[in-house]
Amino acid sequence: MYINGRWIESTEHTIEIINPATGEHVQEVAAGGQKETKETIDAAKQAFKMWKNKTGKERGQYLKEIARLMVEKKDVLAEAITKEMGKPFEDAKREILVAADYTEWYGEEAKRVYGDVIPASVPDKHLMVVRQPVGVTAAITPWNFPVSMITRKIAPALAAGCTVIIKPAPSTPLSAIEVFKCFHEAGLPEGVANLIIGPAEEIGPELTSNKDVRKLTFTGSTNVGKHLMRESATNVKKVSMELGGHAPFLVFEDADIDEAVKGALLTKFKNAGQTCISTNRVYVAESIAEVFQRKLTEKVAELKVGNGMEAGVDVGPLVNEQALEKVQDHVADAIKHGGEVLVGGNTFEKEGLSGNFYQPTVIANANESMKIATEETFGPVLPVFTFTNEDDVIERANHDRYGLAAYCYTKDMSRGYHLMNELEYGIIGINDPGPVAAQAPFGGVKESGVGREGGKHGMDEFVEEKFVSMNVK
Numbered sequence: 365m366y367i368n369g370r371w372i373e374s375t376e377h378t379i380e381i382i383n384p385a386t387g388e389h390v391q392e393v394a395a396g397g398q399k400e401t402k403e404t405i406d407a408a409k410q411a412f413k414m415w416k417n418k419t420g421k422e423r424g425q426y427l428k429e430i431a432r433l434m435v436e437k438k439d440v441l442a443e444a445i446t447k448e449m450g451k452p453f454e455d456a457k458r459e460i461l462v463a464a465d466y467t468e469w470y471g472e473e474a475k476r477v478y479g480d481v482i483p484a485s486v487p488d489k490h491l492m493v494v495r496q497p498v499g500v501t502a503a504i505t506p507w508n509f510p511v512s513m514i515t516r517k518i519a520p521a522l523a524a525g526c527t528v529i530i531k532p533a534p535s536t537p538l539s540a541i542e543v544f545k546c547f548h549e550a551g552l553p554e555g556v557a558n559l560i561i562g563p564a565e566e567i568g569p570e571l572t573s574n575k576d577v578r579k580l581t582f583t584g585s586t587n588v589g590k591h592l593m594r595e596s597a598t599n600v601k602k603v604s605m606e607l608g609g610h611a612p613f614l615v616f617e618d619a620d621i622d623e624a625v626k627g628a629l630l631t632k633f634k635n636a637g638q639t640c641i642s643t644n645r646v647y648v649a650e651s652i653a654e655v656f657q658r659k660l661t662e663k664v665a666e667l668k669v670g671n672g673m674e675a676g677v678d679v680g681p682l683v684n685e686q687a688l689e690k691v692q693d694h695v696a697d698a699i700k701h702g703g704e705v706l707v708g709g710n711t712f713e714k715e716g717l718s719g720n721f722y723q724p725t726v727i728a729n730a731n732e733s734m735k736i737a738t739e740e741t742f743g744p745v746l747p748v749f750t751f752t753n754e755d756d757v758i759e760r761a762n763h764d765r766y767g768l769a770a771y772c773y774t775k776d777m778s779r780g781y782h783l784m785n786e787l788e789y790g791i792i793g794i795n796d797p798g799p800v801a802a803q804a805p806f807g808g809v810k811e812s813g814v815g816r817e818g819g820k821h822g823m824d825e826f827v828e829e830k831f832v833s834m835n836v837k
């Protein structure tokens with residue numbers, strides 16, 4: 365752990381890290397509980413007095429140096445990710461570059477936390493809005509993007525002038541530790557960014573009940589997000605939540621089929637489907653369904669599954685056994701309801717691997733009675749539905765609970781605008797399987813969350829607006 369500028373390497377409790385590709389022990393790390401969490405909050409509160417009064421330019425310089433160090437050490441950071449959560453090493457390196465990009469972008473944006481001057485309707489009055497940091501911020505992050513989820517929260521928080529306590533997922537603290545080494549090396553003042561590792565049941569309640577924590581930012585499951593929102597209501601913390609999703613992927617008859625296949629592959633099988641914006645449902649126009657499915661199946665069959673440290677691996681293991689069981693359950697249920705497995709459909713056995721692998725899978729004849737049609741699978745399984753009518757498919761694509769990301773493939777841009785307006789999602793990719801950028805807002809509607817990360821919108825989550833009315837008569 366990293367508390368108040370000091371490394372804490374031995375405590376009464378430890379957490380064991382297991383490599384999901386091999387089942388092997390990787391390392392043990394020191395873990396804290398309620399007491400350490402409280403100490404960390406106190407340190408962050410103390411540091412806030414100093415950090416909020418630094419200039420944006422100075423805060424930005426630290427962030428830019430952290431970004432530089434992350435790029436310099438990307439191999440070390442990426443190896444920690446692959447060993448603790450399984451994603452292919454090349455993808456882990458890309459994650460580091462994305463994480464560094466957010467850090468650099470907010471390092472620049474720190475200078476631009478502007479306020480407003482508002483014309484008054486009474487003579488002699490002067491109306492102003494100043495934007496100030498919210499205060500001590502708690503950030504709870506998941507295992508699927510163990511580095512970029514940290515910087516997407518920490519970078520805007522630090523840029524705005526907040527101090528931060530990060531609680532990473534218990535299964536992925538090693539990459540968080542590597543990120544904090546960059547913070548330390550960049551000379552970030554003590555108490556400004558802190559890392560607490562340990563069980564959620566002990567750390568979570570202190571973070572939510574402690575009134576000195578003024579902001580909670582979370583990425584994870586919808587159920588835990590709801591719980592944290594309820595707990596944060598006790599002392600009315602500002603919250604932002606990036607929760608579950610159930611992304612539809614619409615392919616119209618005029619789409620470039622090869623591009624659509626490429627997009628489906630990227631949005632479903634990257635990170636073994638363990639991404640909140642992963643495609644969960646493909647809807648393809650009936651007239652092109654056969655050719656689309658044939659091309660898709662061919663490409664999926666070519667994906668190389670294996671240990672992420674091996675060269676050329678496209679799909680790594682699932683994070684743990686429960687994740688694998690959920691995938692198996694969804695596939696069995698889809699078959700029971702008339703689904704036809706075109707490729708995959710089983711666990712993946714290979715000598716030397718004892719991890720939680722599942723074959724990349726495509727299921728045809730998907731229909732709304734299957735669990736996979738409404739529940740988040742978080743695994744490498746792609747059900748394909750067909751449609752004949754645009755309005756009908758939009759209605760089917762809109763989910764009653766989730767609204768994070770949706771993808772559409774069409775060459776008709778008037779249709780593109782119609783889809784943009786009618787799809788009830790926070791992020792829409794039109795002929796674009798990667799609708800994510802440091803300068804753009806990422807976030808969902810409905811039970812997919814509140815608030816945005818990235819861009820100037822992401823900074824808003826860490827500032828309060830203070831209205832000042834001044835009479836200067």
Ligand code: ADP
Pocket residue numbers: 504505506507531532533534564565567568569583584585586588589591592
């Ligand atoms: P997943 O199912 O993807 O693991 P979770 O929502 O369970 O997602 O976990 C995301 C993060 O939330 C992790 O850091 C986890 O430790 C943390 N977490 C889970 N339950 C709680 C809780 N009750 N209070 C605080 N943090 C929690």
